[in-house]
Amino acid sequence: MTISVLIVDDSAVVRQVVMDVLAHEREFRVLGAAADPIFAMEKMKQEWPDVLVLDIEMPRMDGLTFLRKIMAERPTPVVICSSLTEKGAEVTLQAMSAGAVSILTKPSIGVRNFLQESGDALVHAIREAAAAKGRLRKPAAPPNFIAEKIATPKLTADAILDKSPVPALGRTTERIVAIGISTGGVQALEQLLPALKPNCPGLVIVQHMPEKFTATFAARLNTMCHIEVKEAEANDRVQPGRALIAPGGKHMLVKRSGTQYFVDVVDGPLVSRHRPSVDVLFRSVAKFAGANATGVIMTGMGDDGARGLREMREAGAHTMAQDEKSCVVFGMPKEAIKLDAVERIVPLEQLAELLGR
Template structure:
């Protein structure tokens, strides 16, 4: 008999609590409790420790971000899925929550909560189950630290910026927001251009990119149609849009596309990696970071077959080892490295390809 997954819903909205309770109680193998704020949640956790918490961020008495920080200070933190509003301040707060240790984000609409929960049942269940599986990794995550060096002035005229002919393609899912910070923060302004897919709802990718842009020495932005892939820039796929790279002469640009899910996701890492294999071939480096499932594994193999260098994050530093494991099992990976070593490996691989060229 499969073990019961214990879920604690912490939300000051009675409508949300009741809707989630009714939805999850119908799922075999799930036990659900609710709390209207973190103080009540604390009391309930003393008698029944949950496997995963579904957490609102804006609540009376104690806000969700403060509660999340308290949870992450525990020796074995309970994994947290954030349920956040869609407004600008709400999306920025949700990105902060990811950097403080939350595993996933679920977007909460202002109206029609019941209909939303019914329509998003599969997404909600997947997020809760993914987070629960990630619990063994949470204690190993390092808190975000702002770079001590002041960011250098960036060129304002793109025509004056040297466009690199090297491309670094990165894919990540569960736990990837923190992994991406650790990968991008030490990148120098002359690093190769990066294109990134992070599985995240569309309402939050812009705030995520802006937050990284504040922390990093390179430019980080949500990708827009026709953006150039160039040195010192990282482009992040918008939520609910696929990202592809195409070559125009000696330069690279991105395409932001609609379409169906690929490998269960939109944006899909496989879509990005396959386009980079076609556009850049041996002039590319592919990196697959922490995440549930196997999105990116097939695409990384295509990149390797096209001559690209390929890197996967190791199990010990992953929140979830699903995506890297799938790529390793397919024979798609040249190097398996701890997260802290990947930045330098990317730069080394790009330099090797530059000398070969």
């Protein structure tokens, strides 16, 4: 299948490098490049692309305004090509909330070399976006990140935490929920977390997202929810009415002290080609929480989390997957279902009620 792509960026360097990268991939057909959304709309009148690669800061019309216009009129997969800054993080999260599928971060200097070296990441991000075609919805109100080369070896959770058992823990009143999510996750979590009540079980969440973005995302969610939402720090307690989001660029693990649970935040290699990795989180929950946990795998591309969710189920945890209809990309839930890791398949709109129980 050929994927048609339109590049919208005010930098001539970015436009040229992205076109050069895609020219070497037979599956892509570049429709052209535009210096701003006004020019882009003229090109899109002639042929609508399968995927847009879109900058945020541009003259005449900014990328966020353009994105919202596109998603309201004709939802289209969009890869945001954004600078990795705290200010840029907030605007980019607004773009993902508005329906963008993936983020490709770029530095403020050395863009040409960065994009040339990150060609695999760019290609993967566009493929990921194309996989979401036909599943995007017009936002009711206001999915991942690829920052490192996809050609790296695909490691398992063994690289961070061994699978050896710990002393069994009987069922306790201290319950936790572990969630793994990727493409389409910003919109999904903005629907799920505000629907949770203050007495819900403590949550630990891996959303594939780069550093600096996760802190901004957690702060944004915290203003929308009845529960506390924060970017996880080492030794944060997992407790009712709190959701801890793994920081971008770090792995998050759950540990136990007595009957209470805490998180650890550690460096380490990519696992299942991600950092943070859902497999790492789920393994730690299987190991230290067992039957006192519930695991949920949600919208996302790839298979990160599938093996970890099976380990959770084998340890006695309840396991759920978001259903295909409500996913932007059904990849992660589908792989977990294939491994018999899932007890129950649930629509997004029912998850909050089930987790509250």
